[in-house]
Structures are given as C-alpha cells and as structure tokens.
Amino acid sequence: MSMAPDYPPDSGEWICGVCCAPLRQVKMQVFYLNSAFDVSLPSCPECGLTMIPKSLAEGKMLEVEMLLEDK
C-alpha cells in the first residue's frame, strides 16, 4: 500500500490567508489507523497550514482509508 508522493492543488493560484505566502509542496506524514504515509502537500512555508486537494481526498486517500479499515 502506498500513496503516490506529490499532490499539488487541483487548480488555481493559492496563498495562505494568514501569511499571504504562496504555497509550496512540503513533504509530511498523514496518519490513519496506526499507519503513516509520506506525501508532499501544498503548505504555507511560514505557518504550516496544509491543503488536502479534493482529488486526493476523494481518490487515493479514500482508497487507502478503505484498505486500512478492512485490515
């Protein structure tokens, strides 16, 4: 089970609402049911606010969630 590593925003030019900084792809871990996955997500380089694009949430992430739930 693996999640492909890099998930940019689905579309648009996004900045952080607090810091006004453009987002960067930052490598981090997401967690579910005692498992952790390394992914690169759009994130504010200053405050760390992180985005989960819709295509990831309803695609690979959902698929992995369901797999782990059946483990």
Place this chain on the structure above:
Amino acid sequence: MRFDQSRLHEIEARCTQESPPRCQVLCPFQLDVRAFLTEMAQGHPERARKILDRALPLPGILASICGHPCEGVCLRHGLGGPLAVNKLEQTCLAASAPSRPLSLPPKKFSLAILGAGLAGLVAAAELARKGYPVTVFCAASPTALLTTRFPALRTGDGLTSDMEALARLPLTFEEAKLDAALLAHCETGFDGLLLDADAAPSLAPEEESIDGPTRYWRDNVCCAGRLTLTPTGHVFPEAARQAGEGRRAAQTLERLVGKVSLTAAREKQQGSLHVSLEGVAPVPRINPGNALYTPEEAREEAARCLRCQCLICVRECAYLQKYKGYPRVYARQIYNNASIVQGFHTANALVNGCALCGQCEQLCPENFSMADLCLTAREDMVERNCMPAPAHEFALEDMESASSPECALALNDISLSGGAHSARLFFPGCQLAASRGEQTTELYEHLRGNLSGGVALLLSCCGIPAHWAGRQAVFTEHASALRNHWDSLGRPEIIAACSSCIKALDLALPEARVVSVWETLNALPLPQRHCAEISTLSVHDPCTARHDTNWRNAVRELARKCGAHLEEPRLTGQDTSCCGYGGLVACAQPDLAAEMSANRAAALPHTALASCIMCRDRLATQDKGCLHLLDLLFPRPHMSAQNVAREKGPGLSARRANRAALRRLLVRRFLDEDAPEPLPTGVHVPPEILVKLEEHHILLEDIAQAVAWAESSGRYFKNLENNRRLGSYRPRHVTFWVEYSREADKIVLHDAWRHRMNTPGAGGNAAHAGENA
C-alpha cells in the same frame, strides 16, 4: 469469535444450491447430467463425451442398456416431457471419440472378480482404471452373460468399444468354473474379491447377509449384481441397479485392501436441491428423426434442460446477486472473514451490504437467514474492534442527534391533570418526525381527540440503527434511556408508527405492549379530511412488517376505507422486498441500496402505497410515485395526491432540521414554552452542491462549522484567481473542507469534501503535530 466450524456447517447445510440435481442423485454413477446437457446444448459432443467417460466405467454398454432413472425424475416432466438424456448419451458417443484415460501408477493389491455380469465388469473397469491388477473369472467368454442378459447389446457397437478399452487396462479374463473351490481359492489368493451374484447365483449369499450400501459380505469379499424382483414376482436384470452395486462394491474393495473404514466420509450428506418451477414454460421433447439425434436436434433437445438450481433467494435480491454467489458460499466467506488473524477482511462489504430484511429466510425452503448471519457477523466485528468505522457512523450519529435534547421530547397528555399518567404513548419514530412533521402533529391530535385516558408523546429514535449496526452496547444504552422515558410516563401502551420501531421497542422494552398506529386508527372513525381521489395503488409492505399480520391487515383496511383500490405486487406480505433502507445498507453501501429501491419501484405497477416513511421516501428517490398511508388519512392541504406521490423526501440535513423544528413546534403548542428558532448560518448552499454533500454524508451543519472555524481563526487559503477561500475543520474523526466565497451579505459554498486521514496543519490541527487517529 461468534462462529465455529460446527455452527458454520449447520448454517451452510441450509443452502442447497450446491446439492446435485435429482437426475445426478438418481444416477448410479452420479453423472453430472446438467453439465453433460450444457455441452450438448452448446454443440460440443466431444466435451460432453469427456463428462461421460469420467463418470461411466463402461459408457458404451451403459448408454445402450441403462434404464435411465435420471429421466424418471426430470423436472421437465409435465413441462414438455423429461429430457431424453439416454438418447443424447447415445448420440454423443456416436459423434465423438473416446477420451484417453489417465494411466495411473500400478497398485500392489491384486483383486479378483468372480463372474462377468454387469456388476462384475463395472467393478473390474473401475478398479483396473485405478491401476489395480484385476483378474475376471468367467464361465464362458467375457461378454457371453452380458449379451444374454441384455439383448440390446448384441446390435450396438458400444459393447465392442468398451471391451477394446478394457483390453488396454491391467485386467485379465480367465475362463473358469464359478464354484465354491474357485471362491475359496480367490479368497486366499487375492487381496480382495467381488462375487457377481448374477453370474454366480449358486455362490451368492442371502441378501440379508450383505451390507446394502457398501455391498460388503465377509472377510475380503463383496457381492454385487443382484437381479431385481418386481412386486408381481418377475425377476429381471436391472442395468442401473447392477451397475450401481458394482461401483459401490469396487469402492468398498479399495477401502478393504487399503485397510480404511468402509463407511467413514463416504456418503456426502446434502439436502435435496430445491428448484422453483415458477414461470417455466413447457417446451415439448424433441424426438429424433432417425435412431439418433442430428446435431441440430441434439442441441435443441439438450437446450430444454432447466439446469436445475435453487437460487430462489438470489433471484429476488440485489445484494445476494452483487457478490456473484449464494448463501452457502457467503456463509463460508463470512466465517473466513471472522477467522483471519492477519491480512485483509475481504468480506466486510458482504457483511454490511445485507438489508437484514429477512426475505431470503422467508423464501428459502430451508429458511436460510442471511440477516442472522450478517447481524451476528456485525456484532462479532464490533466486539473485536474490526468493524470499519465509516460503515454505519453516519446512521449512528443520526440516531444520536434524533435522541438529543434538540430533537427528543417526552410529553404527557396536557389534558390530564394532577400528575395522572396517560393510558397510551404515541411513538411516531424519528424518520416520520423528520419527513412529515405536520402530519405527525395532526395524527397525534387525532389520537388524543379519539382515545380516552390520554395519549402521551415521545419523540426519539427507537435505537434500531444501533441494533442493525451490531452495536449491542449502544443499543442497550439507548434502550435504557427509552425505558426511563417510558417509566416516567407511567409505562403506557405504546402506539408506534414505524414497523422498525416496533421491532426495536420489542427488544428494548419487552414487557411493554406495543401496537401499530394503523391498528389503532383502524378502530377509530376515519379522519374527516381523508383523501378520496386515488384509485388503484400497489401496496408495498415494509420488510420489518413481514411477520406483522396486524400491521399489514390494518393498512389495507384503512386504505380501502379511504376508497383506494389495492393491488398486491408479485412479492407482497410476508414475501415483501426491502426498499433499500433496512439494515443500514443505505448508509454503508448507498449504490446497492439505490439498486434495491429501483428494483422494488420497478416491481410496483401502480402508484405505490407505503406504510413506512422510509419506504415511501426511498421509493420516491427512484421517481416512483408513492404515497404514505398518512397521505390518505391526513392529506396535505393544497396538494394533489399525485403531486404528493411524486414529491421527494427531505435530504439528510433537512431531516435533522425538521426533527428539531417539530420539537420546537410541539413545545410551543403543548408546553407553552419559548423555543427560539436557530440563527441562520449565513452560508448559501446551491441545490446542486447540496445533492453532492448528501451523497458524501456532509451535513449543512458540518459546512457551517467549517466556514465559521475558517473565518474566525483566519486559517484558510485564498485563490488569487477567483478570490475563493478554502478552509477545513475536523470536529471528530473526519476533516471537512469548504471552498467558498464572500458575496455581499452572505457566504456562498462552491464545493466541499471530506476525508478521515489526519493531516498536521489541516482541519484545525497544529502543523507538524498530528494525532495518530
């Protein structure tokens, strides 16, 4: 774990789908007649030949003389005539070459056959094929007795081809006098011995001294091949019987020389295959133009085979069809699912896809219950913490919400004074309250106005979602809360408007008397404003009222009193089909639930009449015109019955809001208390977005919370291209994302999604410090 092997076998045994059809059971060689006919119907005599050669030790001889008991039990009898299995066998043998037998390694045990009758030759062929060196002692030539006994063999070439095949096996024919001396010689000179009773009648013992099923006589001797005695005293050689005895004796000899039990695990215990002939049209038997069928005639005749199988339950159920099997297979998969220690639980979806509606149990001649199996499996999964959380989470949260102080209400009849308790308690159920608040109120007023002794009211969920989800602890806790309400109201008789509620209340409050609102209404005068504009309606019974005759009768009587003409669909009453709401399948597997709803809608020819509000609303999702019985009794003002029937039920968010609204209305009306309306969220959700939200179980209150969190904390993203904002909020085990824009005095939602994985820096979590949820 709640399953063990013996329990599994008990459950499996109830499903007869894997039992052989009657033709195969009656065949002494258990020929797979169904498979043979399938190949013949497809025009593949060479493939069909392989099936014959595998099962029949002497196919040429047997096809010529067998009395074909298979045809005597064919279910086509009376529907065009039994399949001409025997003639098709002969046609197949003539049209194909014999298949090459596998040469098995030689065995060390030597076996003797005394007498070349049919039983002796069958046994010889069976044993020699398996590699045993076999000596057949016969009084004359090997075929002399056979051709005397069965004159048909003299003309056919089946005998020649079978004898040629025997010649290629480790088998020797020896001419000898079949007497006691030979018998004694063989008993000591061979490891095992078969005495052919037809070939050597003077040596054969009385039938009483032989064990019938195994044909075992004594020491290392078996005996087979008796003649058949008719009730009129006629004695004749019956090919199927003699050949069958020969096979059983051969099997016994193998066990004898191998020194294993003659009986252990020998006969497979299986119930008879049940076959429904409903809807089977008669097709006349094809008689061959000549002695044998032409290829076309053979295909046509073989195609008449019904391919007997059960699938009585599977044919009616989208869930049972979805996983391409049948209950026996599913029982095994569910057992394996519960047994695995490591790896993936591949049958979780199978367990959670069942509507627990009980139709399979009702239709099955052996009463196989997928509901019992799946509910036990769910309880087991919950106990072992293996139940995927999302399967029933939304329904359980909905149950909690419907029983929360915002929606629940316990109200004594306000006309009673001095602390007197009401004689009855109206329990509308949380879905009726969610879908038909006004009619619920009207119904309550009608009951109060027509029943003496006062009618109390309890708005709450009955707890059935917890039961269906296998969450016994949650159900017990909920039952305890219901009991407190019931006790405080003086333990009155309960009038319930939902058949699922009746089931749940029977479990939660077994000592309470619970009756359906329809029985109660049926004993009262009709409401004055009842509807009289509907003519023919197809009655749809809720699956939870399958065994509630009082419910079903009262529904019909009330509808007729309102002037409706009722028609019963094909599956009705006890056999009714689920609308797709039962067992939380709509929550766990919405697509499957939609298929169930569509199937049921399609099976109701007229506008439907439901007596459960979830049935009504589920059928309406399929654009099926459907009325609830309350629409006849308390018609909606200013709406035609046709429009009411076509109206969609409220969505998930609206249901929650409606329950709370009904409570506020009742509190104001009966308790004269202030119940302020909730403040508007200020978030506008376009209807097309709302549909998508509901599909993903995202509620408007989740949206409002997420927007409020983003706006109050300032933690959102901004899209420079269109000025939209994107915020997230994680109130429980789910993170909700909202993409919205600020427009003048309101916020407009453009999109929303959700996920369960936990991400540092999203949903209100601190960056780089995620919980490992």
